[in-house]
Amino acid sequence: MQLPVIGRQVAQPSEGGCSASGCGGSSDHLSHLPQSIRDKVRDHPCYSEEAHHHFARMHVAVAPACNIQCHYCNRKYDCANESRPGVVSELLTPDQAVKKVIAVAAHIPQMTVLGIAGPGDPLANPERTFETFRQLSEKAPDIKLCVSTNGLSLPDHVEALCQHNIDHVTITINCVDPEIGAKIYPWIFWNNRRIKGRRAAEILIQRQQQGLQMLTERGVLVKVNSVMIPGVNDRHLEEVSQVVKAKGAFLHNVMPLIAEAEHGTFYGVMGQRGPTHGELQSLQDKCAGNMNLMRHCRQCRADAVGMLGEDRGGEFTMDKVEEMIIDYEAAMRERAAYQQVALATLEAQRKPAGEQRIPLTALGGRKRTPRPMLVAVATTGGGVINQHFGDAREFLVYEASPMDVRFIGHRKVERYCGGGSSSGDGESVLQKTIAALAGCEAVLCSKIGYEPWEMLEQAGVAPNGEHAMEPIEQAVSAVYAELVAKGRRRDAAGEEIFLQAGT
Amino acid sequence: MAYQIIDSCVNCWACEPLCPSGAIHSAQPHFFIDRNRCNECDGEHVEAQCASICPIEGAILDRWGVPANPPGSLTGIPPARMRAAMAEIRSR
Numbered sequence: 219m220q221l222p223v224i225g226r227q228v229a230q231p232s233e234g235g236c237s238a239s240g241c242g243g244s245s246d247h248l249s250h251l252p253q254s255i256r257d258k259v260r261d262h263p264c265y266s267e268e269a270h271h272h273f274a275r276m277h278v279a280v281a282p283a284c285n286i287q288c289h290y291c292n293r294k295y296d297c298a299n300e301s302r303p304g305v306v307s308e309l310l311t312p313d314q315a316v317k318k319v320i321a322v323a324a325h326i327p328q329m330t331v332l333g334i335a336g337p338g339d340p341l342a343n344p345e346r347t348f349e350t351f352r353q354l355s356e357k358a359p360d361i362k363l364c365v366s367t368n369g370l371s372l373p374d375h376v377e378a379l380c381q382h383n384i385d386h387v388t389i390t391i392n393c394v395d396p397e398i399g400a401k402i403y404p405w406i407f408w409n410n411r412r413i414k415g416r417r418a419a420e421i422l423i424q425r426q427q428q429g430l431q432m433l434t435e436r437g438v439l440v441k442v443n444s445v446m447i448p449g450v451n452d453r454h455l456e457e458v459s460q461v462v463k464a465k466g467a468f469l470h471n472v473m474p475l476i477a478e479a480e481h482g483t484f485y486g487v488m489g490q491r492g493p494t495h496g497e498l499q500s501l502q503d504k505c506a507g508n509m510n511l512m513r514h515c516r517q518c519r520a521d522a523v524g525m526l527g528e529d530r531g532g533e534f535t536m537d538k539v540e541e542m543i544i545d546y547e548a549a550m551r552e553r554a555a556y557q558q559v560a561l562a563t564l565e566a567q568r569k570p571a572g573e574q575r576i577p578l579t580a581l582g583g584r585k586r587t588p589r590p591m592l593v594a595v596a597t598t599g600g601g602v603i604n605q606h607f608g609d610a611r612e613f614l615v616y617e618a619s620p621m622d623v624r625f626i627g628h629r630k631v632e633r634y635c636g637g638g639s640s641s642g643d644g645e646s647v648l649q650k651t652i653a654a655l656a657g658c659e660a661v662l663c664s665k666i667g668y669e670p671w672e673m674l675e676q677a678g679v680a681p682n683g684e685h686a687m688e689p690i691e692q693a694v695s696a697v698y699a700e701l702v703a704k705g706r707r708r709d710a711a712g713e714e715i716f717l718q719a720g721t
Numbered sequence: 722m723a724y725q726i727i728d729s730c731v732n733c734w735a736c737e738p739l740c741p742s743g744a745i746h747s748a749q750p751h752f753f754i755d756r757n758r759c760n761e762c763d764g765e766h767v768e769a770q771c772a773s774i775c776p777i778e779g780a781i782l783d784r785w786g787v788p789a790n791p792p793g794s795l796t797g798i799p800p801a802r803m804r805a806a807m808a809e810i811r812s813r
Binding site for chain 1: 734735738774
């Protein structure tokens with residue numbers, strides 16, 4: 219079966235004026251899909267942006283071995299403070315992993331999804347990976363099972379994946395051109411040999427594409443992850459998006475390169491930079507013209523636990539899990555009840571498809587449209603503004619325009635409250651946060667202290683605590699409408715807009 | 722004649738299932754090659770399997786004690802560059 223994919227024709231808003239099919243993307247961007255597919259992703263935090271406000275996931279680190287080397291990866295296993303794919307604190311056996319999943323599912327009612335994502339490649343460790351899946355499909359039948367792979371071994375395991383009811387698979391595809399691949403993958407292990415250079419990339423690309431096609435033919439939902447590496451594959455990823463869409467991939471997740479010298483990766487040590495927020499957004503917008511695009515990925519660790527923006531792994535180390543006494547039947551009922559309410563909340567927060575955020579009457583007789591604005595939001599989940607500015611470890615960024623409010627991405631920050639006021643290099647935590655919010659013109663939170671309020675205002679970011687507990691998109695929309703009505707927005711030509719609401 | 726695994730091994734398990742002689746075992750603090758069983762994949766494979774998949778430069782030594790994957794050979798990072806980067810990090 220060929221899966222439908224999202225194209226421009228279905229994601230268009232009722233009026234023009236937005237550059238990409240990302241319009242409407244933050245609301246019900248899956249509305250055109252068949253019910254069977256919507257049911258598969260509506261509570262999957264990694265496949266649906268709106269689901270990620272309400273549902274949680276976990277990864278179990280059962281798959282240490284890898285069959286390729288990527289220039290952005292160095293698999294240290296003992297770092298608790300780094301959050302990036304490929305890093306874990308504790309490697310688990312399948313039996314331990316199953317215990318941990320049961321414990322987490324009993325304590326975190328939001329949990330719907332279990333993924334195996336490393337720290338190596340799950341399909342380079344097929345016995346451990348499939349033993350974990352086999353036990354879980356028996357013992358935790360309400361949990362969705364997912365796997366993430368580099369694709370090299372994928373064609374060999376498609377049948378097994380289908381047998382284990384794995385209906386969400388993520389393939390990391392950074393290129394479809396072996397010249398570019400040779401700059402990303404120094405080697406692969408293939409047919410009992412280490413193969414380097416262009417030939418290695420050729421084989422990997424062929425296997426990824428073959429695996430993708432085999433999965434979509436069998437009705438498995440496939441998400442494609444791509445790492446954006448400026449100067450290496452940034453110009454190439456639009457083509458990747460087109461190719462994977464044509465093969466039936468459901469969602470494309472373009473992620474920024476994470477590269478620091480202390481990670482010991484090739485890119486980190488060689489000084490390869492990651493993309494800026496603007497560069498990433500611009501590429502995501504271009505790829506969104508081709509297909510359904512994911513912007514809410516947090517590039518989590520291979521042992522992450524909890525909602526996407528948080529990591530509660532520390533509460534579920536194996537020594538703690540071994541001590542827990544769990545009534546799984548009861549926990550499963552509690553979880554089902556919680557999730558029913560969460561789905562209802564999610565439905566209620568969703569605006570009707572095609573509805574315009576800002577009533578056109580508010581724009582009066584203006585010829586030119588006000589330009590869009592970025593708004594940062596502090597939330598702990600639930601789809602509402604419910605976090606104190608100083609408690610936030612990340613801000614979600616939304617773009618408001620007269621047409622719509624759409625989710626753009628997230629900005630990681632250090633927690634302002636409770637942490638040190640200075641981080642050693644002379645720059646305060648608050649200054650760093652304000653720098654991380656570059657481009658945002660307002661920040662919405664449940665409360666905010668006097669000091670950050672003043673500094674944000676000075677930096678041109680309007681703090682706003684008036685929309686606490688309101689659904690995010692409605693609040694962002696209201697703030698934008700308010701600013702437009704006050705005439706503080708400049709239009710695309712940079713001219714100040716002077717207009718009154720309703721005139 | 723035998724290969725050996727030394728303490729830079731990160732216990733990633735990649736080599737263990739590949740060994741045609743069943744000479745590799747998980748152990749603490751790191752994986753270990755049974756010298757009596759290892760035949761360097763002679764007659765089995767063109768290249769020693771453990772050394773062909775190991776992601777860590779220097780973690781596997783050949784029979785002469787020479788790293789099967791010398792510095793820079795797997796990551797592509799020139800050793801001098803790596804040393805400079807590490808020195809810079811330590812000095813912070």
